[in-house]
């Protein structure tokens with residue numbers, strides 16, 4: 001079983017993650033984690049801060065020897081460029097849409113900085129680092145996770161006719177991680193309009209895992225159902241307010257005959273589906289093929305347009321204003337979601353197949369895949 005904890009504040013010394021359960025023998029270079037960290041920092045609609053102050057680099061402090069995992073906990077450390085946490089002023093004015101007020105009441109403090117430093121999406125850098133290790137493990141089995149933006153600022157992308165590989169390669173070179181170039185132009189205009197108005201925009205990202213074997217997760221208990229686990233994990237990403245698997249909320253609009261992915265069999269291929277409306281999961285178990293989820297991100301809470309709030313000390317109303325804010329972080333949320341999905345899948349892999357070394361895990365996976373082939 002894989003597990004991890006992260007620690008660290010937005011303006012503290014660093015973010016740290018300790019990841020346990022990765023089998024021994026997996027090749028892991030800091031560069032493969034840095035690539036993911038860099039992808040998280042990109043995206044049209046973010047301020048200069050992301051490209052200047054926070055150029056993230058990981059240090060792998062434990063769990064590796066000669067570039068390979070040794071089975072012990074892996075410590076990932078990402079130093080913060082801005083370490084001014086002790087110098088920053090207190091925050092007595094809770095911002096709507098942030099954890100400030102709930103956190104201040106809960107932890108009995110008039111200084112909401114104690115809350116926002118940790119609630120900040122800076123924490124997602126640590127999750128992306130963990131996800132990068134999970135991706136590295138999954139790649140040994142041909143499983144790949146990617147994301148692309150399908151809605152932003154009220155503009156819908158329509159890349160349906162493209163293969164997943166085309167969507168993926170287009171998204172990777174697009175400033176908004178969007179595979180539909182025409183929609184992307186309109187999304188960029190929506191971001192620019194919101195920026196001029198001092199406002200922010202949200203959006204929707206599709207997160208896909210390719211080549212997932214059938215049989216991960218289980219139908220037997222609520223906490224073993226993989227759809228529930230994946231939805232919970234994706235929902236825990238900052239600003240994500242809804243998660244869909246496959247057809248998602250649209251299932252309630254369809255007849256059963258329009259929705260369910262019919263089952264086919266051919267000698268070389270085994271069992272297969274021509275459609276993927278279930279998102280690759282039935283009964284909490286993967287069915288083989290792509291796993292498809294969508295995350296819905298709210299517009300960022302920190303905006304230049306003033307919002308009403310009440311000072312924690314004086315109890316007087318005021319209008320919360322900020323000088324500068326990102327307009328959208330939807331593409332970045334997609335990269336975070338890839339890492340989060342990769343972790344859940346890697347965990348499900350290890351649960352099903354076990355193995356303390358990569359060799360053992362591979363033997364177990366191969367044995368199972370042969371069983372499926374011969375079924």
Ligand SMILES: Cc1cc2nc3c(=O)[nH]c(=O)nc-3n(C[C@H](O)[C@H](O)[C@H](O)COP(=O)(O)O)c2cc1C
Pocket residue numbers: 097098099119120121124237238239240298300301302303325326329332333336
């Ligand atoms: C990658 C990423 C970047 C974010 N950047 C910002 C930001 O610049 N400004 C902001 O107000 N919220 C940002 N957020 C969202 C807040 O962290 C989040 O809304 C806040 O912590 C409250 O949590 P909740 O929205 O999940 O309830 C970001 C979220 C993600 C995933």
